[in-house]
Amino acid sequence: MRPLRVVILDNVPAHAEEIQKILPKLFKPLGYQVSSFLAITPNQAEEKILEDNCHVVFSDLVFGKTFALGLDYIKAIKEKFPDVFVIACSGESPPIASMTQQAPHVCDLYVSKDPLLNESSEVWQQFQEAFKSRFQIATNLRAVIPNAIRETLVDHPDRNAALDDRDIGALVRQCLWSGPNDDSLFLPDRAELSKLGGGRSGSLVVTVKLSVDGEKLEFIPVVLKISPIERARAEHANFQRYVKLILPYPWRIDVIGYGETRHWGAIAYSYAFGQQSEYESLTEVLQRGDGKTYTAVVNDIFATGKIWYNDKYRHTTPALSRFYFNKYFSPEYRRQACQRGFAAYMTKLGVDPSTNEIVIDGTSYPSPERALFRRFRRPGSATICHGDLNGNNVVVTKKGRAITFIDFQDTGRGHVFEDFVALESSARLYFKTAATAKLSLSDIIKAELKLNRARLTTAPASSKSTLPYADLVLPIRFKAKSAFRIVDKIEYFYALAAFHYRLMRLRDLDNSQMTRAAGCMFAALRMLDELKALDS
Numbered sequence: 001m002r003p004l005r006v007v008i009l010d011n012v013p014a015h016a017e018e019i020q021k022i023l024p025k026l027f028k029p030l031g032y033q034v035s036s037f038l039a040i041t042p043n044q045a046e047e048k049i050l051e052d053n054c055h056v057v058f059s060d061l062v063f064g065k066t067f068a069l070g071l072d073y074i075k076a077i078k079e080k081f082p083d084v085f086v087i088a089c090s091g092e093s094p095p096i097a098s099m100t101q102q103a104p105h106v107c108d109l110y111v112s113k114d115p116l117l118n119e120s121s122e123v124w125q126q127f128q129e130a131f132k133s134r135f136q137i138a139t140n141l142r143a144v145i146p147n148a149i150r151e152t153l154v155d156h157p158d159r160n161a162a163l164d165d166r167d168i169g170a171l172v173r174q175c176l177w178s179g180p181n182d183d184s185l186f187l188p189d190r191a192e193l194s195k196l197g198g199g200r201s202g203s204l205v206v207t208v209k210l211s212v213d214g215e216k217l218e219f220i221p222v223v224l225k226i227s228p229i230e231r232a233r234a235e236h237a238n239f240q241r242y243v244k245l246i247l248p249y250p251w252r253i254d255v256i257g258y259g260e261t262r263h264w265g266a267i268a269y270s271y272a273f274g275q276q277s278e279y280e281s282l283t284e285v286l287q288r289g290d291g292k293t294y295t296a297v298v299n300d301i302f303a304t305g306k307i308w309y310n311d312k313y314r315h316t317t318p319a320l321s322r323f324y325f326n327k328y329f330s331p332e333y334r335r336q337a338c339q340r341g342f343a344a345y346m347t348k349l350g351v352d353p354s355t356n357e358i359v360i361d362g363t364s365y366p367s368p369e370r371a372l373f374r375r376f377r378r379p380g381s382a383t384i385c386h387g388d389l390n391g392n393n394v395v396v397t398k399k400g401r402a403i404t405f406i407d408f409q410d411t412g413r414g415h416v417f418e419d420f421v422a423l424e425s426s427a428r429l430y431f432k433t434a435a436t437a438k439l440s441l442s443d444i445i446k447a448e449l450k451l452n453r454a455r456l457t458t459a460p461a462s463s464k465s466t467l468p469y470a471d472l473v474l475p476i477r478f479k480a481k482s483a484f485r486i487v488d489k490i491e492y493f494y495a496l497a498a499f500h501y502r503l504m505r506l507r508d509l510d511n512s513q514m515t516r517a518a519g520c521m522f523a524a525l526r527m528l529d530e531l532k533a534l535d536s
Contacts, residue, residue: 002140002187004032005052009045009059009073013038018117019058019089026116026124030132030180032139042073049081053169055139059107061090074107083170083261085135089113108134136177143169144192152195155202156228157331161263163204163226168193171226172208174259175268188212188219196223203227203409208268222256223269227409232258232265235409239267242384242411246308250402272395272404280398282423283391286430291472294431297396298423298472300403301389302479308384309483314416320380320491321373323415324498329373337505342368345504345514349441358522361442366525366534368501375534376494381416381487389419391426416487420480421495425503427472428520433512435468444519445526452493452527456481469516490533496524 004027010016016038023034037052039045048054057077061070074086088107091114109130115123145168154163172191181187188210196205204226210219227235236258243252256268272279285293302309317323329335346353349360357364366375386393387410395404436444447467451474454460460474467473480492500521503509509517528534 001028001033002031004034004056004139005054006034006036006056006058007039007045007048007054008036009039009042009057011040011060011063013040015060016040022117022119023058025119026127027131030128042076045073045077046080049077049084050166053166055085055137056135057084057086059086059088060113061088071106078106080262083137083174083259085109085137087111087131089116132180136174137170138173138177138187140187140189141173141176141191142189143172144190145169146194148195149193149204149206152204154204154226154228156263158228158263161228163264167261167264168226170261171259171264171266172224175224175257175266176208176210176222177257185212185215185217193224203231221271221275223253223271223406224266225269225407226264226266229260229263229265231409232260232267235407235411236265236267238387238411239408242308243405243408246384247405250404252405269406272406273397273402277402278398279395279404281392282394282396283426283430285396286391286427289432291431293396293401294427294472295475296401297394297403298476298479300401301394301423302420302476302483308386309416309419310383311484311486313383314381314484314487315383315413317380317382317415320378320415320494321376323380323382324495325373327410327414327418328498328502334505338501339369341504341506342501345518360445360522361440363442363445365445365522366529368497368521368525371525371528371534372494372498372501375536376528377535378490378494378533380491380494381484382413383416383484384412385414385416385419387411387414387418389422391423391430394423415491415495416484417480417492417495418499420476421492421499424473424476425499425517425520427469427476428516429503429509429513431472432468433510433516436466436516437512439466439515441515441519441522444515445522448520448523449526451477452523467516490528490531493524493527493531494533497521497528500524 006023008016008019020036020038023036027034037048037054039048045057059070059074063069063073074088077084078086086107088110090112111127112123116127145165150165176191178187190211190213192209193206196207206224208222208224210222239255250273253272254270256270259266282294282297329338343353346358351358351360356367356370358367386405388407393405393407395406396402443466447465450465451463451470454463454474456474456478460478463470463474477492500517503517
């Protein structure tokens with residue numbers, strides 16, 4: 001039997017006790033063993049939800065003489081605990097107008113009180129069928145949460161929205177709901193969470209290992225990604241719209257489930273390749289210096305007309321700078337973090353970061369803030385793309401080189417070059433970083449400028465650059481130009497500058513990586529200036 005913890009909210013204790021008596025019998029045919037708690041005020045009900053991880057609220061609708069107060073109570077509960085299933089119960093049916101005014105925070109199920117208490121077989125059957133079809137919480141699943149997860153700070157626009165054990169447990173139980181199944185052997189009752197590393201999405205990503213106490217049955221592990229609710233909703237919608245029916249296997253993972261609490265949303269994904277093959281991220285390929293595999297993967301991803309990167313889906317976006325500002329630098333605290341990171345890095349080099357022109361070893365370059373957000377006023381080109389195609393989000397088998405994408409939070413209509421730029425940036429950040437440790441920022445800028453001025457009329461041969469990643473970057477640019485032949489290269493340079501300015505806020509880059517990123521940014525800004533793409 002699955003546990004079901006129920007709060008009965010009624011300001012008349014005798015009425016609450018009547019409901020309490022029938023609940024075990026009402027829910028037993030559905031496979032639930034009920035534990036119930038009485039509350040006479042919404043505050044008491046909320047306390048019970050928090051203290052006892054309750055799954056269901058059974059609420060009267062008439063508090064005083066009208067339905068309005070009862071509906072207000074339900075609205076308050078559903079706003080704070082949208083994952084809790086609320087059953088409204090009343091001796092009279094509430095008017096449709098009152099219910100509509102409270103939407104979308106009305107009850108999940110309504111039942112008439114008198115026939116319920118009189119054990120009307122028709123009403124009980126209707127109630128049980130409705131509850132069985134609508135209630136989707138794995139109440140038997142206990143989440144085991146280590147301190148490493150509790151101590152993880154997850155980025156949320158609302159600084160008061162802390163991710164706690166109740167949120168995590170509720171999200172796990174929603175995401176891993178497997179249907180109204182009475183076969184206890186195949187109902188996992190333990191979900192052991194462990195933190196997964198990698199990525200900079202600002203989300204909490206964990207592995208969930210499922211088991212049944214006393215049984216040796218092995219379930220497949222699941223990847224659970226917890227994000228602020230709007231980001232989680234966007235990612236779930238993006239998967240349905242741009243991934244599920246477009247990306248072929250094995251290029252994508254599967255969504256196993258989805259859940260929400262007040263501030264947080266979670267998506268449960270399958271593991272890459274069903275965890276049946278050994279694999280690694282493309283970042284790991286770069287870190288071990290395997291440029292051959294990296295280039296082969298890039299060629300597969302950006303094969304002309306394959307997957308999303310197709311010119312027939314291209315359309316114009318009115319302001320390219322607005323697109324990248326919203327994507328990388330909004331809300332304002334993200335932009336401020338970039339400003340602080342950039343200022344700290346330049347100050348460390350003895351360069352004044354506050355001037356309109358940044359002077360490095362006697363050469364002036366446009367200030368990234370002014371160039372990107374005030375001096376660039378051109379439209380851009382958009383298409384369907386992954387939206388965050390860095391090396392951490394591309395997974396490759398160690399044998400056979402099969403590819404899978406992960407993390408679809410930004411998938412959809414984006415700039416035609418943003419995936420190309422993100423992937424070349426991974427090569428810049430992770431490929432043989434020690435090889436440029438002794439190069440100055442000025443050295444990196446000069447070498448990047450040579451790459452920017454390279455002619456890409458044919459597939460590039462060896463560049464003979466001082467930058468070890470040069471021969472990984474140029475083929476990506478050739479693929480970009482081949483896929484979108486009529487799009488101005490100015491857009492590529494703008495994307496390069498914006499993406500690498502965004503990296504200035506990261507604190508986990510070493511000096512060599514930061515110098516590479518800054519060098520690429522300044523070289524791209526110089527190209528925008530030379531091509532007269534920046535207003536004075």
